[in-house]
Amino acid sequence: MSSILAIDGLSKHFGGQPALTAIELAVEQGEFIALLGPSGCGKTTLLRCIAGFLAPEAGTIRLAGEDVTRLPPYRRPLNTVFQNYALFPHMSVAENVGYGPRRQGVAKDETVKRTVEALELVGLAGFGARLPAQLSGGQQQRVALARAIVNRPKLLLLDEPLSALDLKLRKKVQGELKQIQHRLGIAFLFVTHDQEEALTMADRIVLMNRGRIEQIGRGQDIYAQPATRFAADFIGDANLLVVERRGDGSFALLDGAITLPVANAPQGELTGVLRPEDILVTAEPVPGRLALPAVVSEIVHVGSHASVALAISGTTLAARLAPSALAGLSVGRPVLANIRLADLRLVPGDA
Amino acid sequence: MVSALIRIVSFAALVYLALPLVVLVGASLTTTSFLAFPPQGVTLAWYGKMLGDPSYVSAFLVSTLLAVAATIVAVLLAVPAAIAIARYRFTGRGLLAETLMSPLILPHVVLGAALLQYGSAIGLVRSFPALLVGHVVIIMPFVLRAVLPQLTDEQKSLEEASADLGARPLTTFFLVTLPQIRSGLVSGAIFAFIASWINVELSIFNTTAELTTIPVKLFNYVQYTIDPTIAAVSGLTIIVAALVIVLLDLAIGLDVLSERRR
Known part of the structure; x- marks a missing residue:
């Protein structure tokens, strides 16, 4: 019951093709988990099931003990950083970040305060009045992060959030992301197909292949003791x-x-x-x-x-x-x- | 050399398009009792004659009311339809889309005759509601066609982000979807309004001596008489159409029509 996220027997099909099969996963408070696997392995499908954009055919998803399997996305106490950031182009940076608190009924002045704090945390203090189109890719990525963490979610889902950044910037943001996660103590579930990214950032790696979990463990453990041929080949x-x-x-x-x-x-x-x-x-x-x-x-x-x-x-x-x-x-x-x-x-x- | 040629051809095409308007408005100012261009002298007498005729005034009112009402109804129907077609996979989805679009390729005379037959059966003929129903059918495709391409996958991920941040579906629609499809909605609504404003073929089936629209009245009038009154009526029709566009420009900015979405 202490797990922030507990997934039990989760399965999902797309037109008869299994996309996820019997997924079992528990994420603890403050953990940084990487969902790693080749494209088409089901990692994004799993993330979308957790966020509530896809309904699984079988299994349960619990968030902090509460069964959210059948809840719509807007009633789940988690937030997502999307791969393409999905910033609202017609709203300023501050309006984007304040969107979540406002929907949760947070008062206007309190929203402004939290927005400023969140933007400071991601190093974008003073950018509130800009439009997303006036920001660089790296800055947009930070706004997307601020927009998610301002809601103080129990769990943050990140869908390949760094894939659009160039290599040098990605390395830098990886470090910052890890720091922010450490400071906030929020559990991060981070989807990536980049094994190096998973090894550098994650406390534990959930290695997926063909809709199944191949192995869960610390990066060095999977490397030293791969459970399957796939795990041996994919990590290192x-x-x-x-x-x-x-x-x-x-x-x-x-x-x-x-x-x-x-x-x-x-x-x-x-x-x-x-x-x-x-x-x-x-x-x-x-x-x-x-x-x-x-x-x-x-x-x-x-x-x-x-x-x-x-x-x-x-x-x-x-x-x-x-x-x-x-x-x-x-x-x-x-x-x-x-x-x-x-x-x-x-x-x-x-x- | 080639670019000079293109300029000349473009210019000629523009002149060809604009000249009838100039001739029409010019002829409406003539003092002669027949259409003459260039006008002989300048008078607003034909406009006065038209506005002094209650049947013209009433036709203008009917046309305006009809175009406004039809545009509003078409928008209210087309936007949910577009969202259903773009966002959901259901049986008959393709059929629905093609049916709603079909008035674009069907001759309006055929559609008008069919609607009259159907309307007679259910008692919906030669009345304002009968006109309204017909106009909604033919102008809905304009709104649908303009809105559908804006409901992209990128747009869908914005809606997902909104839901993820705790917004209920209706809030998401008004705060995220609507602002994003605004440009398509406005341009579609303008075309829809004008398509209703100028329609003859469909309206003619459901108009009467008392209840008629301006284009139908013009159409009937020119079968018997050609005098500068029709030029004045046409001139006023053009002015109203232009006015709609200017007003929209002032209200929301026409840049939404040409604005390239990211």
């Missing part, structure tokens, strides 16, 4: 290896170059996950690691590190190396790829 870079189940209960990877004696592995198709930074490329074997003979097929420099493609038993693996580790490496050269079996995870899903 991963080498995804075909896994062959052997008769004796062990698993063979890389055409038998690696054998894993796994006791209680999940049923069904499995994929081996190996992060690129977990591969050491050397000329001599490294103690405590399994050395696989490999041939360097490509070296790509990406600033702080280099990505090296290694051909091992007919499969290509990517390794991430510090520039200092590149000495003596060249394309076509036989090397050793040193891995630890503990770094190799088997997850459900077809490679």
Whole structure:
């Protein structure tokens, strides 16, 4: 009951196609949650169900303990920052921000006071008389934020609010948004398709795919312990290896170059996950690691590190190396790829 | 070279469009008892004659009342219809839209005959309400056509934002939807008013000697007589139409007609 948002068994179809299937999610007071997934994964549909713009076929949505599943949007104690900001173009910035309080019956002078405070909070003090069209994209984004938080909602929904900003500005706003969220203590539910954005900003990530939640957890936890092949692939870079189940209960990877004696592995198709930074490329074997003979097929420099493609038993693996580790490496050269079996995870899903 | 040619052609087209008005208003000022252009002398006698004739005054009143009432009713019907068509998916949605638009492509004479048949059956003929119903049918498409394109997805997200901020549907309509479709609504209403103001083909079925509109009266008059009175009546009709536009300009600003929405 203490959860700000509790979603239970939520399902939604569009013309017979499932858009959301059996969604379970709890968000606590003051949490910053990222709804992450590729386009079409259902994250925006979920957000619109929570806001009340879509009616789910099954399941319940509770806000601070109250069942709001059947309530219209204007009766839900939450607010939304829309992807295109949806600022009222015929109203001034102050009128936009004051719109919510006025609808809630807040007196005029109190509305003015709150509007000024909200605009100060987002760094737009003195912009009240402008029209939205007279503001830059970044400023419009702040007005949209001010217009939402001025209502002191229990939960703030943000639908890819930074996607229209250029990279540099986006980085800056990410930090500011996080600060504002921290100061207000409002739970944020933030939709994004950008894994880096989710990793930088969110306390927890809700990873979605094909209308289902794949995994919920802290970014570093999902990275270190992906629950599915999709989670491994979507968060960070991963080498995804075909896994062959052997008769004796062990698993063979890389055409038998690696054998894993796994006791209680999940049923069904499995994929081996190996992060690129977990591969050491050397000329001599490294103690405590399994050395696989490999041939360097490509070296790509990406600033702080280099990505090296290694051909091992007919499969290509990517390794991430510090520039200092590149000495003596060249394309076509036989090397050793040193891995630890503990770094190799088997997850459900077809490679 | 080419642009000079375009200028000449454009200018010629404008002259061709404007000249009849000049000739008409000019001829209405003539002192002769027949239409003459350029006018022989200048007199307002024909305007005086027309305004001294109670049947003309009454026809002007009927036309004005009819155009105003029909425009108001058309707006009140077309705006909800446009919102229904743009915002909701329901069975018969396409049929509804096409039916409401059909008066644009149907000859008004055909429509008038059909409405007369139907009106006779239910006792709605040769009266002001009968005229009103017909005019609403033919001018509604103008409002609908002008409003529909303004109910965009962007506009819909504004309505969602309004609901999200706690506004009830009716509040959202008056504070967000209406201001956003204002330009389309005004231009549609102007065209609707003028379409009603100048209509002959439909009105003629439901007018009588006592209850008639200015265009119908003109139409009947010129079948028997052509004298400067009709030029004066036409001149006044044009002045009223122009006056409507000027008044609208003063009231809400005609820039809404050309204003490009973001």
